[in-house]
Amino acid sequence: MWQIFHKLGSPKWFFGIAATLMPWLLWVGVAMLAAGIGWGLAFAPQDYLQGNSYRIIFIHVPAAFLAQSVYIMMAVAGLVTLVWRMKLADVFVKAVAPVGAILTFLALFTGAVWGKPTWGTWWIWDARLTSMLILLFLYFGVIALGAAISDEKSSARAVAVLVLVGVVNIPIIKYSVEWWNTLHQPATFKLTEKPSMPPEMWVPLLLSVLGLYLVFGWLACLRMQTEILLREGRTRWVKELIQARGS
Amino acid sequence: MSEPLLQAVNLECERDGRILFRNLSFAILPGTLIRVEGPNGSGKTTLLRILAGLNDSYSGDLLWRGHDRHTYREEFLRNMLYLGHRPGIKPLLSPMENLRALMAGRRSLPDKVLWQALEGTGLDGFQTVPCRNLSAGQQRRVALARLLVADEPLWILDEVFTAIDIHGVAALEKLLVERVENGGAVIVTTHHDLRLPSMHRVTLGGGDGYDH
Amino acid sequence: MTTEFTVTLRSPDTSVGTATAMKAVFIRDLKIALRQPQDLLNPLLFFVMVVTLFPLGVSPEVSFLQQAGSGILWVAALLSVLLSLDHLYRHDFDDGTLEQLVLQPQPLFLLVMAKSLAHWVLTGLPLVLLAPVLGVMVHLQGNSVAVLCLTLLIGTPVLSLIGSIGAALTLGLRAAGVLLSLLIIPLYIPVLIFGTGTVTAASEGAPVGGQLALMGAFLVLALTLAPFASAAALRISLSNS
Secondary structure (H helix, E strand, O other), rough: OOHHHHOOOHHHHHHHHHHHHHHHHHHHHHHHHHHHHHHHHHOOOEEOOOOOOOHHHHHHHHHHHHHHHHHHHHHHOOOOOOOOHHHHHHHHHHHHHHHHHHHHHHHHHHHHHHHHHHOOOOOOOHHHHHHHHHHHHHHHHHHHHHOOOHHHHHHHHHHHHHHHHHHHHHHHHHHHHHHHHHHOOOOOOOOOOOOOOOOHOOOOHHHHHHHHHHHHHHHHHHHHHHHHHHHHOOOOHHHHHHHHOOO | OOOOOOOEEEEEEEEEOEEEEEEEEEEEEOEEEEEEOOOOOOOHHHHHHHOOOOOOOOOEEEOOOOHHHHHHHHHHOOEEEEEHHHHOOOOOHHHHHHHHHHHHHOOOOHHHHHHHHHHHOOOOOOOOHHHHOOOOOOOOOOHHHHHHHHOOEEEEEOOOOOOHHHHHHHHHHHHHHHHHOOOOOEEEEOOOOOOOOOEEEEOOOOOOOOOO | OOOOOOOOOHHHOOOOOHHHHHHHHHHHHHHHHHHHHHHHHHHHHHHHHHHHHHHOOOOHHHHHHHHHHHHHHHHHHHHHHHHHOOOOHHHHHHHHHHHHHHHHOOOOEEEEEHHHHHHHHHHHHHHHHHHHHHHHHHHOOOOOHHHHHHHHHHHHHHHHHHHHHHHOOOOOOOOOOHHHHHHHHHHHHHHHHHHHHHHHHHHHHOOOOOHHHHHHHHHHHHHHHHHHHHHHHHHHHHHOO
8 A cells, every 4th residue: 555655656657657648638638628618619509698608608617617626636735745745746736836827817817708798897806706816816826935945845845835724715715705795796696696507508518627627637747747857857767768769 | 871862774865956965874872972074065064954853854764762753752852952053042132031042941940040151151241231242252152051051961063163262162172071971962063173082973975966 | 060960861841831931932022022112113104104095095085084994904904914024033043043943842833823922912913002093094983993903903813823824934035025925915815804894894883793703713713723834834944944
């Protein structure tokens, strides 16, 4: 059991596994994403209230979903860094933090684009948008702290502490922002409390969510591989790998 | 009495991709003085910080009286005294207040004893002057006053002779010798030419430290 | 110089207790701060000046100030605490007292808690005491001033405790001050929301007991969790130096 765990933490072992997994993640993910978004944009029925503009949810919802999951995944990896000192966990955190930030930005951006026809304005201090904005701040903090500490091990552990502190705060922030929102704008138009979606809408949505998860998996593997090469550049297996590729 | 207080087993430390030391094993026995030697940048300070428990980016084991140090952390800290490069002296406080604050977490001693300890390090008459008005050597002496009232069996001293004048150095050498003769264990780094009987050595810094 | 010495290990019962050690840390920090009163005054002056900017920069109208007053005071207090955080561990780090603190045999998170409380007494508490004067200047009505002070009284210790984590994480880094703000501001948002929200609710005549209780819960949560995170962060920062 412990040996497997130890092996899991070995960058060399991960490098090989990632190489076999990546094509699958990429192609299955892209196929699902294309099917979900294509179906959603072209074939799913119009919304009875919002017409065609709602179709942005096929991008907005997956991005928002994943943006939040990535932070949770980072927190789990942070815990692993602190408890077991596993190098790979930190490689994961460093590799996916910018991806999480971009996804959060994408969710905010599509939210704003969606807001224009729905609310008549690009930005509204809606509870969800505000929470996402704060999540973006949390991502920026993680990236900035990671970049500021040059020592690899200290950087790993400091970032892990920050991510864990952040994850404890996320529910508190969400709750406070919702409370704040009801205090200031009691009657906003709630997009999510509509009667249940018909299957023609939620099936493509589910497809694009799952597809984006897989594509994220591919991107995470790719970025982790790069990070590993940067960190382990001096070790023998990386040198051999480079020679093998070069010849 | 020959049970080691602290034992290092296969210590390895890497910093910024450079191996400072590896497979380093030694034991600190009661009644011994160990001097850590090596050129600048060979990791002397890092080693002492690792031994003291301030730096934990190392691999290998550290045993406190035969047990894993992590599980006996409190007992270890109660029995170890560390003095680092930075003396741990607050410029706004007087030597007396500084010494009292440094001892507060360890031992409750009457002020009279602390006062005498400061006298013993040549700070008589300066006990209530704010430390920022003292010289670097005098500030260092405030930190050294702790050694006169310390009863911890293990001392880890990093560059303690820095900024101390000749008389101070002689007194400090004498103190360390007495300490060791009485069964204490001391591990030091210093650029000062120490001439003490029965000194053990740990030498760091062979090769360029890079992993080929 | 002649000390009788044999190797006898010290057992916990001959040593100083945790409460005594915490008290010593607390008193030492207060004593040092009181010897340099200007450093204590600066965050307070900053607080007053930031509040002054709003009537000048936005509008001095009574109706605007009444509505925005609690928010202005809270934001100014938050920034002022943020500004003072950089010093929380920096001097101790530079002069080596932090090393000695970490090597004390008592649990580090409790010593850190004592330091955070000292920080609050030196920065948060004076802000609370100054708030009524500024409350009058922004025309807060009726019991709003009292509620504002109460929220600051409960909220500012939370700011010190959470801020301590950021100060510990950024210790010894370049441009630590800006980085510290970047890390900590998102974590301050819930306290800010409930702090100002409670005052707004009070000015509208709504009961505020529940919200104050919730802020109390924040305080309890910060008091129990933040010192652990700060202690871990301090160990990491020292390990890196």
